[in-house]
Each structure stands twice: as structure tokens, then as C-alpha cells.
Amino acid sequence: MTSRTFSAIAAVGLLFTVPAAAADSLVTADWLQKNIDNPKVRIFEVSVDAGIYERGHIPGATNIRWHSDLVDPVRRDIASKESLQKLLQEAGIDEDTTVVLYGDNNNWFAAWGAWVFDVYGLDVKLLDGGRKYWEAQNLPLDSRVPTYTATSLTLKDADTSIRARFQDVVNVAASAAPGTQLVDIRSPKEYSGEIVAPEGFKELAVRAGHIPGAKNFPWAKAVKEDGTFKSKDDLQKAFAEIGIDGSKPIITYCRIGERSSHTWFALTKILGYDVKNYDGSWTEYGNAVGVPVTNLAGTVWQGK
Template structure:
């Protein structure tokens, strides 16, 4: 399997995070998702998504979802309801029931040109609390989305730079707070630009949306005590029945480095959580930034023992890279997944918890 060579994320110089190389949209056409086996734009109707997501674009056909690979208990292909392509989006930009949101990492990128009609959400202020280390509050997120015209039946399409890394974070926050129609543009901003599609410098007018964020879904977020329980069980040779996936690069996972060069968020210890397997987030995308086919995605994670038969917890360094894997595993493959957004900067700074350090570094010294 080749390592994607798409542009690096803002969290690391390399897309793997390893610098060493190491709505219902009933009034809209169904998303055309041919790459993942949905022929001619036909999609699975009314599939109940993980975390209660209602199917998007169910009017597109009644073709059955592809069967899962052998040994996997999950048979649905959720991609038809959670991923749209550039062709579908271009045809639906004027649909009042579709809201397009850019979540990019490069400062000023949105202002220099964005998908026409798209609203700009800044991940460091719009999706997180600016006072506490936490996600944005329910009240503040309700206010934000109403200002940008989000209604309960709005189909939200998120996209961004760096292979949709922070667009996936936005999808997690929307889903965490109970929005039912959340999708991601396949290939993100890079795919739109590569096809020569139009960009605009005009920001949309403020909206008057009516959607209200629900209480955060506890089934989508893991906290430190749960992760410590998994780690201690793994350390003692037992199991809690949960798969733990570290999506950082190999050098971070082994403890060779604390964090990618140039980034200040780090921990006093290097390594990974006991029991974790390592599948870098960028393994899920092709060189053009689009998601790999469903069957290939299943194989990538199944090779590390993650096949959907057990609940999954994903983590990275500060939580955002892991949202991309959360999206792949839960929203495309339909697995039961929590995001541990405290991630390594919380766990690696916690006193009295077990750490695996394959590189033999202690306090940064080999």
C-alpha cells in the first residue's frame, strides 16, 4: 500500500503525522458516490447511521449496500450517506437546504477564495472552547450554526484543506451535538481546485437558522478514565473489549519523537497507550486526498485487528487528526467509535498511567 503524498496537515509536516517519513436532502439529487461501489449515483435509502445520523439523499435509489468483507459484522456501506463528491456539490450549491462550510488550517485561505456560498468556520475558535480545553459549548454552537443558517433539515457539507482533516473534526462536533445530516466533500478543497471548479471571495449573508444543538452524545467521546481502564487492562494482559487505535505517525507512536517538528503541544512522555495499534490517519486516503474504497478501508483496519466487531476508541496528539479516522471508521464503515480528543497531550502528561515506549526514550533522552 502506498503512502499518500497529498499536502501535509497543519498538525505535522507529513500527512501521516510523522516528519521522519516515517436534510434529509429529499429535494436534492442523491450524492453520487461511484468510487465506493454505488453505481450510477444510487444510494442506500434510510440507513440508520452510527450515533443516530439520518440518511442523506435517500431518494437516489434502492440498490443494496455492498456486503462487508469476510468476518466483519457490519454490512452497510454508510459512505453514500456521509460523503458527497464534487459533481453532486456543484449541482446543489443553490439548494437552500444545503449548507457548505469550509474548515481549513491555512490562515487567509478562505478569504482568498472558497466554494461559492460556503461559510468559514475557524476550528480554533468555532469548534472549541476558547476558555477551557474542551469542545465548543452546546449554547455557543447553537448560536454559531443559527448565524450561518443551519436548520434541523439542512444538509451540512464540510470541506477543507489538508485532505479534509479539520472538516472531519467539524463533522464530529456536528454529530456530537446531534445534527442528523452531516457530510464531507470527498477530496476536500484540493479536489475542488484540481478540477478547476469556481471559487468565490464573497462571504454569504448571515442566516437565521433554527437548529438547536442537543446534549453531547456520550457514545461519541471518550475521556481519560475510560482510556486508563483500557490501558491497565492491556498492561495486565487482559481486555476491556475495546479496540484502541493510535492514528499518529510511526515515530510518534514508538516514542522516537514527542511531536512533529514545529508544534508546541506535546507531553512530558513519548510513546503510546498500552493496547493501542498504529494506523496513521492518512492511510485512509488516496494520493488525491479522496477516501479509499470501502473494501480497502476495511482491509487496512482489519489487518490491525479492527473489524467493527468491538467498540473502537481513536486518539492522536491533540484530538483533531483522530477525527479523520473517527469519520472513516464510524461514518463510512459504520463501526462503533469514540474519539478520545484529550489524546496524547492529556494521557502523556498524566501522572501514574502506563506508557509504552518502543524507542527507549525517557524524558526525551534515549
């Protein structure tokens, strides 16, 4: 069905409540399948690959285009409070709605969406395993685009406590903020400076390498083969191996801030650590003048 106002359901008294299992920041595919028709639940797909939503999505899911819906179209910034609020109102979100995000690439950009939502005070859930896991379980997909009755949701003002800025990481690199740890979640070749970005990606920097003092933790190490997050104990152990134990504030970064949102989610929502995401990431820092860079590969200029 294309309209999911559920007035008929409410009229016969079959009102839903959100089960306690959704109190955590992750929901299982089983939980989501049981709550697809729950009027207190709204689902959003935030995928990387263009057209994947149109080919089939979780029934009732609204599409979010990360490169237009979650960013400012004029400034390099996250979506404004007003634009995000309008999107959520049109999707029928109320203050008591449980919002679930999922996407392809092990929830790569779904985690970015969760971070942006969190900036504006909306605590959302991720479908553990994302689209990959849902499809692997042969769970239903739908090509129909849902419509909802608009709400008057009001978002909070942006919370800057979970967002790192350029000067914040410069201070860490210059040892002016010795109590903060940096986690670079890019691939080892990006971290070492052997390459500036993965093959095929257009967002580049003039310089290669990493921010001095940053620890490397490739983002995909946080998930299992099926795309679901590793257990809390396994995540805690994996981060502790690189000296990240939650005893100090943490800043995560990548190339444009999306992969680092995935690690921000693991560290914040699963482990409970104090973490900021630096969405300027390497395309800002690696193009800046007068800041230190650690380049283990020794590359200086990769242009012609």
C-alpha cells in the same frame, strides 16, 4: 452574491430538493457543484492554514475557525451547545438543511468539525477529497463572504457515546476494559516514541510513546493520492490487517484529537463500526501522572 436567502428563487417556484446522493456521509465534488445554489444545502470550510478561506473558498461557504469556533475559549473542551448553536443559526441552518464540510489537508479539521457536530446530534457530510480535490478539478472559488437569514435551530444535548474520556483509555491500558480496542493514528515515529509531535507543532507532551495495546494506523492511510477516501472494501481490509474489524468497540486518538476525528469518520461513517474519539489524546495522556506508556524507542525525556 452576498445574501443567499433565495427568496427570489422560491417566489418563482424553483424549489430545490436534496438529491438522494447526499444521503451518504460523503458527497462528491460533482454533487456539490450542482447543489451550490440549493437553499437546502449549507457549506462550511474548516481548514488548518490561517487565511486560506479568505484567499478563496467554495462559493457560499461559511468559514469555521476550528481553534475558536469549535472549542471552548475558557476550558479545554469542545464548543458549548449554545455557542455552536448560535454559529449554525447565523449560517441559516434548519433541521432539514444538508450540511457539507470541507477543508485543507485531506479534510483533517473538517472531520473534526463533523465529529463535533455529531456530538450535538447534527449528522453532516464531508466533501470527499476536500479542498485539495476541489482545486485539482479547477472548480470555482469565491472570496466573498456569504450572509444568511438567521434561523431558530435548536441542537440536541451532547451525546457522550461518541466521545472517549481520559479514564476510558486508562481502563483500556490497564486491561480493565478488555473488550475495547485503541487505534493510534499518529505517525510511526510518534507512535514508537522517537518524537513527541511532528516538527513545528506546539502542543506537546512530557512523555513519548503510545497507550499500551494501541494499534498504529497513520490517519492518511485512509485516503488515496487525490485526497478522497479509499473504498469501503479497501478500508475494511486495511484496518483488518491490524486487527480492527468492527467486532469490538474502538477508541481513536492522536495528539489533540483532530487527526483521529478523520479516522473516526472513516470507521464510523464509512465502515459503520462502533467508535469513540478521544479528543484529549496524547497531550492529555502523555502528560498525565501515574499512567502506563509503551515507548518502543526508549526515549524518556526530551527537554534540556
